[in-house]
Amino acid sequence: MKNRVAIIIFSVLIAFSASAQNVDIQILNPLPTIDLTQFINAKDLCGAPEVFQVRLDPKGQQGFIKAFFSWRKINQTAYEEVYRMTSNNFAIRDFYSNELCNSEITVKDENSNKTLIEEALTKGVPVGSYQIKVELYDANGTMLGFDTEIRDFTNPTATLSLISPIQLMSYDEASVPASWNPVVGAQTYKIKAVRVTSIPASLEAAINEGTPCIDNQDVGNVTSLNDISTLQSANPWRPGDFVVVRVSAIIPGAGAFQEVNSNIVLFQIRNPNAPQSSGISQLVMNLLAFLPPEMVSPEIQQFLAQYGASLTGYQGGDGQNLNLNELLNVLNMIIANPEILSNIYIQTQ
Amino acid sequence: MKKYLLNVSVLALAVFFFSGAGEEINAPAAVVTKVVNTAQYKSSAGKWVDLKTGQALSSEDMIKTSGKSLVVVKFTDNSVLKVRENSQVKISTLKKDKNVSKTVDVDKGSVNASVTKQDQQDFKFKSPTLVASVRGTSLLFGVGVDSTNIDLENGRLFCEAQLGKQESGDLNEQETVLVTPEGSFKPRQMTEEDKKRFNNSAKSNVKKVILKTPQGDIVIEYLDN
Incomplete structure (x- = not known):
């Protein structure tokens, strides 16, 4: 048996x-x-x-x-x-x-x-x-x-983040690098960029409603480009302009393509004739005009001109990190209601 | 018995004649609960000195704010004044019987006030062109070079122009009025711009955004609710 x-x-x-x-x-x-x-x-x-x-x-x-x-x-x-x-x-x-x-x-x-x-x-x-x-x-x-x-x-959400350009940094007109993280399954990537003459209230609206200078240009299956200025087809950016840019991953599916959009990045084209710091520091410089002269020390203006382009982050008063939209919301609120602006000062460690 | 009645009558007459006079109160009537940026304080017999949070305010004391400054004052009845930038006010308290009347003389600038219900007591805002009697409301009292503006968010005010025609009348909630030396009193509905001005004048919490750089932080302070 x-x-x-x-x-x-x-x-x-x-x-x-x-x-x-x-x-x-x-x-x-x-x-x-x-x-x-x-x-x-x-x-x-x-x-x-x-x-x-x-x-x-x-x-x-x-x-x-x-x-x-x-x-x-x-x-x-x-x-x-x-x-x-x-x-x-x-x-x-x-x-x-x-x-x-x-x-x-x-x-x-x-x-x-x-x-x-x-x-x-x-x-x-x-x-x-x-x-x-x-x-x-x-x-x-x-x-x-x-x-x-x-x-x-367990995690089907493909996320796509632009690594460069860096938010609110300035780039030479013909040297704007772009890079992003790869998205699994992406067959190709497309880039869209819109130039604006001032910092927009809504980056989303700017990228969707503005006249594109890079109009969903297919760049193939790459995750970095040395210079996206060459992708411009119309309405090209000029020194001093702000530009919003977004990359999209195209993922093939059955009978349709899935499109995953990245975050929208706002950057500035450097103007060699009028060296300026970053867009944010320009905004802060504008806010200084709403303060009484006795509250605006030359040190503040000098600091902004010298180091404003090297911003590394934004925080709220209790130390929480703000994203660009949150920061812009606050700055726009202050610009619209300058009477609520109370003070601007430099705090060194 | 006749003598007793005479004394009572004399006392009653004294009360009748002297009850309207009242007396100034020397005890503190309010306290400063917040000072944003720089402001100054002057007691009735003193000099202007820097104002600090916690300063007790008695009758005839004055407060002066500079640009981008704000002083928050809280009365013993929990009424709150927010003295905005570039303003100068004097606080007076007068005891009448058991009631204490309060008067805020606004020489210049603007004051946002949240006045608790006053029952039989008086709470007045005065400028050279206008006197407003308050029973419990939220208002913005602004004094320019030769005019006074009131935005009334809620409650009701009785207003009396002090110059010219010296017209008077009630100001109802969500109404605004501008009184000039001409002395007319013509309220109108608050516009969105008026409401925005009122709302901004009520903001007294200091908030910050901090822009970080390797060389140091740029701190922007603003007022919020």
């Missing part, structure tokens, strides 16, 4: 070992870039990037596959099937996911979960756990093997 049990266990282990060797799924693209809507049907997979590769053996023998793609939401225990397909017979070989529509490997039947896909369409790339399973059968329908790959994806 014991021998019979051992033989059965050994046979099962051999069978599983063989299965593992016959089918091997290699996920190529990071799963965060996978859009569930790509699995509406094989045609969408065809238009998508290569999501996975399936390595099959024995090569050359006639057979077919069944593929399943499932998704388990966070805090749920069971996977829900998003898409399943069965191929027609083909000569067994390795293939990529996007070959399921334009090769001899054709779809015999398929089914997709419309509810989940509609949810994905409304929410974007969902968080949770993804499971890809491929089963290989010979022409007679005998399973030759299978493989399953699971990936957890």
Whole structure:
């Protein structure tokens, strides 16, 4: 009896070992870039990037596959099937996911979960756990093997931050570097810049409503450029101008592209004929005009002229860091209501 | 018995005749709770000296603010004055029976006031061109070279022009009036600009933004609610 049990266990282990060797799924693209809507049907997979590769053996023998793609939401225990397909017979070989529509490997039947896909369409790339399973059968329908790959994806929010230009720093007219962090799955990046003649109340409004000097210029799959001034097509910036700039990551999806926008950076074009400090220090200089002369010491003006361009950050009175918009809101409020301005002074450690 | 009645009558007559006179109070009537930037203080018999937070104010004491300065004064009845920049005011208190009347003479500049309900007591704001009697309101009393402006956020004021036609009348909430030496009293509804002026005059909390540089920080102070 014991021998019979051992033989059965050994046979099962051999069978599983063989299965593992016959089918091997290699996920190529990071799963965060996978859009569930790509699995509406094989045609969408065809238009998508290569999501996975399936390595099959024995090569050359006639057979077919069944593929399943499932998704388990966070805090749920069971996977829900998003898409399943069965191929027609083909000569067994390795293939990529996007070959399921334009090769001899054709779809015999398929089914997709419309509810989940509609949810994905409304929410974007969902968080949770993804499971890809491929089963290989010979022409007679005998399973030759299978493989399953699971990936957890908990943070789908791709963030894109401009590293340079630096907020409110001054750059030479023909030397404005730009760099940003890479976004997983981005196929390309686009840059938009709008020049303004003074610091705008809203950077968002300035970039959206102004006449662009760089109009969503596609710069390819790079994350830094030595000089974006060469990208200007119209309304070029001039010395003394302020410029708002934004980069967007273009991430391919099923039938549509997802666009992730960066923060908006405001910088200034240096004017060699009128050396000035940063835009913020110019604003502060303007505020000095609202103070009684006896409160404005020459040291303050000298300090602003000398060090105003080397601002490293902004804080509120209780030490919390302010972002540029918060700072500009306060400065704009003071400019609109100069009677509330109380004092400006230099504090050295 | 006749003698007793005579004494009572004499006392009653004395009370009747002297009750309207009142007496100035020497005890502190208010205290300075905040000084932003520089301001000065002068007691009735003293010289101008720098004003510090905590200074007690008695009748006939004066306060003077310079540019971008602010002084907050709190009375014993919890009424609050915010003496704005470039202003000069004198505080007077007068005891009448059990009541204490308070008068704020504004020589120049502006004062935002939040006056608690006064029951039978008087709280007046005076300028060369106008006297306003307050029963409990929030107002901005501004005195220019030859005119006085009042913005009334809530409550009601009785106003009397002091020169010219010497017209008088009630100023209702959300109304403003400008009184000149001509002496007319013609209130109108507060505009957005008037409301903005009033709101800014009520701000007394000092807030800061700090611009940091490796060589030191640039500190900008402003007033907020």
